[in-house]
Amino acid sequence: MRADDVAQSALLDVQAQDTSIAQLIHRRDSLPELANIAELEQRRKDLDGQRIEADTAVSDLTREQKKADAEVETVKTRRERDENRLNSGEITNPKDLESLQHELVALERRISTLEDEELEVMERLEEAQSSLSGVMADLHALDTDLKHATDARDAAVVQIDGQLDAARTDRQQVVSQVPDDLLALYEKVRTAKGGMGAAALRARSCEGCRLEINSADLREIAAADEGEVLRCPECDRILVLTAESGL
Ligand SMILES: [Zn+2]
Structure with missing residues (x-):
């Protein structure tokens, strides 16, 4: 030839x-920003899993707290009704009176137990809400980092693509002579x-x-x-x- x-x-x-x-x-395919983005996206996935977990815990405990509150209210209503009956003077039979007083004591104990249980649920709910807020704050910070990393990658890609266009144009000019x-x-x-x-x-x-x-x-x-x-x-x-x- x-x-x-x-x-x-x-x-x-x-x-x-x-x-x-x-x-x-090669430079465009191996930008350090790409590894950074992949790492941030993995962390985001993990955090999102934690968010779903915390969110479910808050929902469950909110429901549990409402149920406990309703139970307390039911027993308190019954106590009020018994107290009204006791104070109305309608009950004169000593045996009935004694039975009613016993019931009131039992209701008081029940209310106290239920209120303790409700308090415990409320404490757990507060903890769950606080951990949900923490996860949300982490997610927000991570999204900001991810945005910066993505912007940095896009800027680097735009710059490299500009250089690639110039190199391809130059190649076209010389290749016609071969x-x-x-x-x-x-x-x-x-x-x-x-x-x-x-x-x-x-x-x-x-x-x-x-x-x-x-x-x-x-x-x-x-x-x-x-x-x-x-x-x-x-x-x-x-x-x-x-x-x-x-x-
Ligand atoms: Zn050689």
């Missing part, structure tokens, strides 16, 4: 742009060689594999026809001669 100096030199420019594009894409057969060979070698398909020969070294070319190979390279597309004898990349090749 043959290609003139302009085409071979343009191929090095294409390679430089392809290297830049690959680096930019003939199709050379470009096809370059793409094939580039795929096989981890992103670098063409390299300059500078100071007797291939810039693809960084190896110095031995004298015998150098003599062969120097003797090649002008415009012949050369390959590095070490790494097989397309080797482009430059003014500094050292031949």
Whole structure:
């Protein structure tokens, strides 16, 4: 294969742009903000689980507290009714009076027990409400962090995408100077060689594999026809001669 100096030199420019594009894409895919966001999102998921738990506890205890309150009220109503009957003077039979007084004592004890139970439920409810508030505050703070991290990622992506656009435009301009057969060979070698398909020969070294070319190979390279597309004898990349090749 043959290609003139302009085409071979343009191929090095294409390679430089392809290297830049690959680096930019790698940088965009491995932004530190991405790991930060993933970590924050995991913590948000955990916190949201805690929020649901705390929310359920508050609902359950609110219901329990209302039930306990209603029970206290029921027994108090009954006590009031008994007291009214006692004070009305309607009951004169001593046995009935005694029975009513016993009932009142029992109701008083029941009220006291129920009120203690209600108090305990209220304390647990307060604790649950306080832990729910704590989780909500943590969630709010986390959402603020997440917003900052997302904004930072978006800004970084916009900046990199701008650089990518510029690199792709530059590539388009130089690639038009490379003939199709050379470009096809370059793409094939580039795929096989981890992103670098063409390299300059500078100071007797291939810039693809960084190896110095031995004298015998150098003599062969120097003797090649002008415009012949050369390959590095070490790494097989397309080797482009430059003014500094050292031949
Ligand atoms: Zn090489």
